Amino acid sequence: MPRWRTKGSAQDETRRLRLYYASDVHGSDVCWRKFLNAARFYSAPTLIMGGDITGKALSPIVRDGDVFAATLFGETRTAHGEEEMRALESEIRDAGIYPWHTSEDELARVSSSSDERDRVFSSVLEDELRRWMRIAEERLRDSGGRLYLMPGNDDPLSIDPILASAEGVIPCDDAVVAIDGHELLSLGWSNRTPWDSPRELDEDDLYRRLRALADQLESPAAAIFNLHVPPIASGLDTAAQLDVDLTPVTKAGMVQEAPVGSTAVRQILEEVQPALALHGHIHESRGIAKIGRTVAVNPGSEYGTGRIHGLIAELEGPDVRISQLVSG
Amino acid sequence: MATHESTSVSGGLFVRRATGLVREVSPTSATIFNILAGAPGYALAVNIFWVLAVYPGAHVIAAYWITGVIALCIALPFAFLSMTIPRSGGDYIIVSRCLGPAWGVCSSVGLAVAQLLVNAFIAVAFVRFGLAPAFATIGLVSGSDRWTRWSSDIQSNTWTLILALAVFAVVVILLAVPLRISMRVQNVCFGLGVLGMVVGTIVMFATSRSTFASHFDKYGGAGSYNHVLDAAAKAHIAAPGTSWGNTFPAIAVTASVLVYTWWSVAYAGEIRQARTWKTLQTMTVSLGTFVLLLTIPTLALYHMVGSHFLASANALSGTPDYPLSTSPVWYSLVGVAANSTALTVFLVVTFLLWFPLLMWLNLAPPLRGFFAWSFDGVLPRAVTYVSPRTHTPLVSLAINAVLSVFFILWAVYTTSFFTVLADGILMTMIPVLFVSAAAILLPWHRPVIWRQTPKSNVHIGGVPLITVLGVLGFLSASLIVYIFLRYAGLGVHNRSQTIAMFLACLPVGYVIYQVARAAQRRRGVDITLHYAEIPPE
Numbered sequence: 001m002p003r004w005r006t007k008g009s010a011q012d013e014t015r016r017l018r019l020y021y022a023s024d025v026h027g028s029d030v031c032w033r034k035f036l037n038a039a040r041f042y043s044a045p046t047l048i049m050g051g052d053i054t055g056k057a058l059s060p061i062v063r064d065g066d067v068f069a070a071t072l073f074g075e076t077r078t079a080h081g082e083e084e085m086r087a088l089e090s091e092i093r094d095a096g097i098y099p100w101h102t103s104e105d106e107l108a109r110v111s112s113s114s115d116e117r118d119r120v121f122s123s124v125l126e127d128e129l130r131r132w133m134r135i136a137e138e139r140l141r142d143s144g145g146r147l148y149l150m151p152g153n154d155d156p157l158s159i160d161p162i163l164a165s166a167e168g169v170i171p172c173d174d175a176v177v178a179i180d181g182h183e184l185l186s187l188g189w190s191n192r193t194p195w196d197s198p199r200e201l202d203e204d205d206l207y208r209r210l211r212a213l214a215d216q217l218e219s220p221a222a223a224i225f226n227l228h229v230p231p232i233a234s235g236l237d238t239a240a241q242l243d244v245d246l247t248p249v250t251k252a253g254m255v256q257e258a259p260v261g262s263t264a265v266r267q268i269l270e271e272v273q274p275a276l277a278l279h280g281h282i283h284e285s286r287g288i289a290k291i292g293r294t295v296a297v298n299p300g301s302e303y304g305t306g307r308i309h310g311l312i313a314e315l316e317g318p319d320v321r322i323s324q325l326v327s328g
Numbered sequence: 329m330a331t332h333e334s335t336s337v338s339g340g341l342f343v344r345r346a347t348g349l350v351r352e353v354s355p356t357s358a359t360i361f362n363i364l365a366g367a368p369g370y371a372l373a374v375n376i377f378w379v380l381a382v383y384p385g386a387h388v389i390a391a392y393w394i395t396g397v398i399a400l401c402i403a404l405p406f407a408f409l410s411m412t413i414p415r416s417g418g419d420y421i422i423v424s425r426c427l428g429p430a431w432g433v434c435s436s437v438g439l440a441v442a443q444l445l446v447n448a449f450i451a452v453a454f455v456r457f458g459l460a461p462a463f464a465t466i467g468l469v470s471g472s473d474r475w476t477r478w479s480s481d482i483q484s485n486t487w488t489l490i491l492a493l494a495v496f497a498v499v500v501i502l503l504a505v506p507l508r509i510s511m512r513v514q515n516v517c518f519g520l521g522v523l524g525m526v527v528g529t530i531v532m533f534a535t536s537r538s539t540f541a542s543h544f545d546k547y548g549g550a551g552s553y554n555h556v557l558d559a560a561a562k563a564h565i566a567a568p569g570t571s572w573g574n575t576f577p578a579i580a581v582t583a584s585v586l587v588y589t590w591w592s593v594a595y596a597g598e599i600r601q602a603r604t605w606k607t608l609q610t611m612t613v614s615l616g617t618f619v620l621l622l623t624i625p626t627l628a629l630y631h632m633v634g635s636h637f638l639a640s641a642n643a644l645s646g647t648p649d650y651p652l653s654t655s656p657v658w659y660s661l662v663g664v665a666a667n668s669t670a671l672t673v674f675l676v677v678t679f680l681l682w683f684p685l686l687m688w689l690n691l692a693p694p695l696r697g698f699f700a701w702s703f704d705g706v707l708p709r710a711v712t713y714v715s716p717r718t719h720t721p722l723v724s725l726a727i728n729a730v731l732s733v734f735f736i737l738w739a740v741y742t743t744s745f746f747t748v749l750a751d752g753i754l755m756t757m758i759p760v761l762f763v764s765a766a767a768i769l770l771p772w773h774r775p776v777i778w779r780q781t782p783k784s785n786v787h788i789g790g791v792p793l794i795t796v797l798g799v800l801g802f803l804s805a806s807l808i809v810y811i812f813l814r815y816a817g818l819g820v821h822n823r824s825q826t827i828a829m830f831l832a833c834l835p836v837g838y839v840i841y842q843v844a845r846a847a848q849r850r851r852g853v854d855i856t857l858h859y860a861e862i863p864p865e
Contacts, residue, residue, distance in 0.1 A: 057343045073782065288703075314852070326858050
């Protein structure tokens with residue numbers, strides 16, 4: 001796990017920092033392209049992506065002559081010819097699903113083998129992520145923006161080298177980096193979830209890792225914490241209660257909700273009291289909360305609709321002057 | 329620490345292990361919730377009483393089924409748009425995303441006022457339609473004059489206000505305590521309410537008309553059953569099912585309890601995997617179930633007392649020709665038929681439980697609306713304060729409570745009983761009209777969202793399916809608005825005042841949005857950016 005610190009002018013600058021933060025785009029192509037354009041759109045040259053970048057599903061596109069068939073939103077979609085196929089591909093990508101071109105025979109073979117499915121999924125996911133990084137490089141070059149990027153608990157560990165190799169993209173996971181007179185402390189790992197996702201830690205381990213990062217801060221009061229998982233019982237972490245079968249628990253037809261954030265994150269925020277804490281992870285728990293003096297934000301996510309939820313924030317020294325939730 | 333990826337095959341996709349991939353909430357659970365929003369026991373009492381008292385010849389059963397079709401047309405745009413935008417927040421979220429935030433505020437203002445009006449009606453109805461006839465029924469069956477006297481006393485304005493505020497206070501406390509506790513209370517109320525209705529229906533089917541007539545004569549005096557029928561004949565009160573002209577307004581009355589089958593959109597949209605057809609299925613099933621829950625007890629009531637007698641009793645209630653001191657609502661007639669004080673008390677208590685349950689459900693959407701407004705910068709962020717101890721939105725609740733008290737005062741002192749409900753139902757049509765309009769315009773106004781709607785490739789006569797569904801919803805809601813304004817017996821006595829209130833949500837919503845926009849701009853926040861779409865290219 002990389003741990004580094006970028007030495008910079010953390011204390012010697014007090015100019016205003018305007019940033020745009022979003023998280024949990026989960027492979028949605030349209031959300032990624034909107035995210036990259038947000039620097040110009042919101043006049044916020046600093047972009048921070050808080051994790052869970054990669055998609056969760058892959059849609060096989062099966063070719064039969066000039067006809068292409070794929071499953072999307074529970075329906076079979078067909079496309080006739082290359083042009084319609086490209087449109088179908090875009091629609092699949094915009095929904096956060098990876099398209100995979102295959103044949104009936106290959107699909108049958110891969111579907112029946114867990115190892116083959118994993119191999120195909122990883123390969124397509126990594127190819128798509130490289131494509132995203134190329135788009136990012138082009139757009140950041142044009143806009144002059146800076147992108148601080150970290151994976152989240154749902155992102156496979158295999159993507160880290162891809163993120164690190166992209167030009168103009170600043171990988172910031174498990175690190176403290178300087179950012180216009182502030183320090184950005186980032187960690188994409190979460191506490192344990194029922195899904196056993198790739199980047200999870202027990203609360204004790206999570207706290208130890210956060211503590212080690214926080215000890216590197218020079219001006220904690222002006223710091224920005226970019227922690228994928230929100231603090232527990234903050235209103236930013238309310239999700240459906242699940243039974244052992246991963247089914248939401250309901251009573252009289254109403255879904256039962258419960259806080260599912262991290263105790264370690266809450267503890268570190270209470271102890272360090274940074275200016276701003278950026279979170280994601282719980283898509284349905286969009287909101288802004290105060291943990292002591294810290295402004296803690298979870299912009300939520302609706303990546304499947306093609307709208308990207310984010311936060312515009314302006315900081316001046318240890319003060320958060322503006323914190324505005326937006327849906328672009 | 330898990331570093332592997334394990335994929336599975338689901339619905340034609342390869343799906344890898346990741347957070348958030350929950351299974352669907354069962355359609356049964358969502359159906360129960362949607363049925364709960366209409367409170368069948370209460371709906372049965374209000375519906376029959378209202379229709380037969382004012383429009384006695386109406387085809388009551390036919391009105392249930394026709395309204396079921398209209399309610400389905402209203403639910404369709406909600407279902408399709410919530411399948412596309414699977415988020416909690418109901419009309420505000422849908423309209424904001426599809427038409428724009430200012431329109432979302434207008435829609436939300438309409439729904440908030442509607443729910444405050446309906447809640448004010450329910451609070452007053454708890455006393456005048458719940459407690460008063462309940463006391464009278466107990467007094468009648470037990471032979472206690474004290475209960476009968478209390479029934480009369482509590483209908484004064486002062487007692488009505490005190491008791492209405494008392495039941496409202498109970499509801500506010502329920503909303504302020506931890507959800508775990510309030511859900512338990514809700515479940516008990518719902519279970520007992522349904523049990524009372526089932527027991528009542530069994531008694532109705534098990535009691536012959538002659539037995540009922542003899543028991544009615546026992547309480548009303550010898551020959552009183554036939555006297556009611558004779559008096560009705562002299563007054564030319566038609567039996568149910570003899571006038572299609574009176575069925576038309578009966579549709580609007582039935583709509584007052586049936587048009588809420590989209591209610592689950594406001595609460596559970598984002599966690600029901602709402603992109604699937606289950607959303608539409610739950611709304612359809614809940615509608616069908618609700619219509620059956622009205623139809624079967626009504627047929628049972630007809631079986632026990634006779635449809636002509638039921639119409640006569642409701643039309644003559646409160647006149648010297650109706651001998652009993654209690655209104656002829658279903659539970660009081662069952663009490664008379666059963667001739668049992670214990671059963672009567674049981675039915676009365678289970679019936680009364682529907683009122684706080686309904687108020688509890690009605691207060692939740694305005695609370696959520698305030699949250700959504702606050703997130704969008706329309707209201708101060710302090711409104712979203714959630715108690716760290718109880719995890720309940722105390723500030724939002726307090727604002728709603730104060731507003732509710734004003735509406736209850738208005739309902740008690742300055743207007744007639746059904747006017748409050750009629751105005752409330754009309755205001756409920758505002759979000760329905762906005763959501764329908766959003767569905768109509770979606771393919772042109774928000775093509776990216778439209779392409780994600782189910783069956784977006786289906787066109788009917790060249791018109792996108794979602795637009796056709798929007799037109800159906802818009803016409804259905806417009807029909808209900810028309811009927812309420814056309815038939816004064818439904819409660820709209822001052823048509824111009826009601827229309828003014830109906831239309832006022834537009835300027836009020838617009839002004840709220842613009843004031844918020846100006847105030848936020850002074851703080852350096854541009855709220856027009858909240859929903860401004862970032863160009864992807």
